[in-house]
Structures are given as C-alpha cells and as structure tokens.
Amino acid sequence: MQKQETLSKNQKIILDLIEKSDQPLKAYSILFDVKKKGINAPLQVYRALNKLVKIGKIHKIESRNAFIACKNSKCQIANATIFSICESCEDVTEIHDHKLSEHLRDFKDNKGMKYNKYNLEFFGLCKKCV
Amino acid sequence: MQKQETLSKNQKIILDLIEKSDQPLKAYSILFDVKKKGINAPLQVYRALNKLVKIGKIHKIESRNAFIACKNSKCQIANATIFSICESCEDVTEIHDHKLSEHLRDFKDNKGMKYNKYNLEFFGLCKKCV
DNA sequence: TAACGCTGTGTAATAATATAACATATTTAA
DNA sequence: TTAAATATGTTATATTATTACACAGCGTTA
Ligand SMILES: [Zn+2]
Ligand SMILES: [Zn+2]
Ligand SMILES: [Zn+2]
Ligand SMILES: [Zn+2]
DSSP states (O other), X not given: OOOOOOOOHHHHHHHHHHXXXXXXXXXXXXXXXXXXXXXXXXXXXXXXXXXXXXXXXXXXXXXXXXXXXXXXXXXXXXXXXXEEEETTXXXXXXXXXXHHHHHHHTOOOSSOOEEEEEEEEEEEEOTTTO | XXXXXXXXXXXXXXXXXXXXXXXXXXXXXXXXXHGGGXXXXXXXXXXXXXXXXXXXXXXXXXXXXXXXXXXXXTHHHHTEEEEEEETTTOOEEEOOOHHHHHHHXXXXXXXXXXXXXXEEEXXXXXXXXX
C-alpha cells in the first residue's frame, strides 16, 4: 500500500497544473499560470515544487530546469528517474525500462558509496525530428 | 588518434583553472578567479565553458550547475557522462564503468529515438559521510 | 488547556545562474 | 584574398532560485 500524502492547497493547485501538461513546465511559467488562483510569488511555487519532487509526484528535468509529472508509480519508491529528451523539439518522455532500472539500481562503484537516488537523461532526436 | 582541438586564450585559462580543481567549479566562482587574468564578464566565462563542454574537456554537473574536468578519455567520444555525488559533502566523482557504459550505450527505447548523448548522476553518501 | 514542534502560507528583497545584442578582431579555408 | 567561422569585449538584461521575517493551522503531549 502506497503512503497517501495529503497535499496542501498550493501543492494541489500546482500539481494539478503540472499533471495537465504532458511536457515539463518551468517554475516562472507555472507562477504565471497560478496567479489567477492567488499564488503570487516565486517562493510559493518553489516551495510546492520542492515538496512535490520530494514525495515523487513530479520530477525535475535538471538539464532543462523544468518539472514534469511522474508517469511511473515505481520511481516514487526508488527515487530513480530516467528521461529521454529530444534536442530538437524538446519533447520529454519518462522511460520505464525494467532491465535498465535494475542495472542502475544494482550498480556499485569501487569507492564504497551508498546510493539512494539517481537521475538519467538521454538526449537525441525523436522520430518526428530525425 | 584523438582530434586535438586548439584552444583560444580564454578557453585555456578557464580549462587550466578547472583542471587544477578536482571538484566542480561554478561559473561565477570561475569568473572571480580569472578576473586577474583579464576576463571580466560572465559571458566570457560561459562562452569558454560551453565550448569546453562541447569538445568534452569538461562536463557540466546539471544538478549542481557546476563544471568539472573530464577524467575519462572515452566520454569525449561517446558524449556520455556518469557521476556520483555525495549529498552531504558534495564530493563529485566521474564514474568509469565499462559494463554500465555499454548497457547505457546500447539502450533502445520503444519510441524510436536516436540517442547521441546521456548524462547520469548518482546521489548518495560517500564513505566519509555515511 | 497550554506549550511545543512541524508544516505551510504570504510578502519583500535579493542572490545566483545564464543569455541577448552589438561592435570588432582573429583564424581558417576556399 | 575574400568570405566564413570562431573568438573577443562590453553593457544590459533575462531567468532561475533563495534568504529572511511574520504568522497560521494542526497534532502531540506535558
Ligand atoms: Zn517518475
Ligand atoms: Zn523531436
Ligand atoms: Zn568525462
Ligand atoms: Zn561525502
């Protein structure tokens, strides 16, 4: 059974918006969109985003400074994300590959590090842009 | 034989600085350090950084907005980077793992994307910080 | 009940990261 | 030897993110 987090008002508003988009949204574009709902300041957005990232509802696409809803129930637990990013149209897709995830989860370096999270971004050209 | 790029004056100054550090440097800390060498503006730093990233001499640690010298002759060709990052002391290490690299290089999604690059960041606690 | 810790809200100010636009110089290659 | 490509220098500005402070709501527990 998944732990069900209770989201606050601002967190709900911002998660709703991100879930409605199938592509990553940037913090200040989110801010612009939620002004009509009474969220006025960057910090209100960043606080909600940070929380949503922490509980795995959304992910940050680090190379793009943008946020996308999680489409993969498993990475909520594993703290692990894999994305493919088209460098032409900027289309972003969350990748769900059991074998690859397993390989990454099981990876051990030779320095004795304890991993609890990873983030992988593939870049290239999507079918439309090739 | 590796293609030997000829670096410009600013590029050399900035690469030198980054290579002397075994940890990632941030753009504005680089700017501060190279002011004595006559580099005065952020854009001069970013232009050199972008070029150095492009030719594989340095990598950007996306989750940290910082730049580190490449320690792995192979990723210059493969456009592929793997790092481990300690979330406590922020120590960053470039990982050089043949099996993992192969696995990632050979990864194919089911959307027909053509990959030419990837960036993987592992997070956790290093031996000292556990 | 009252005190406390925890999480969230609201607001203003500011810090940190990165790019646009323009003028000019230097190197490379046809 | 002219044109294209790459690099420089400078000013201004855009974009992304955090600090600091005051306070509200909620559940725990003394
Ligand atoms: Zn996910
Ligand atoms: Zn595309
Ligand atoms: Zn490298
Ligand atoms: Zn550490």
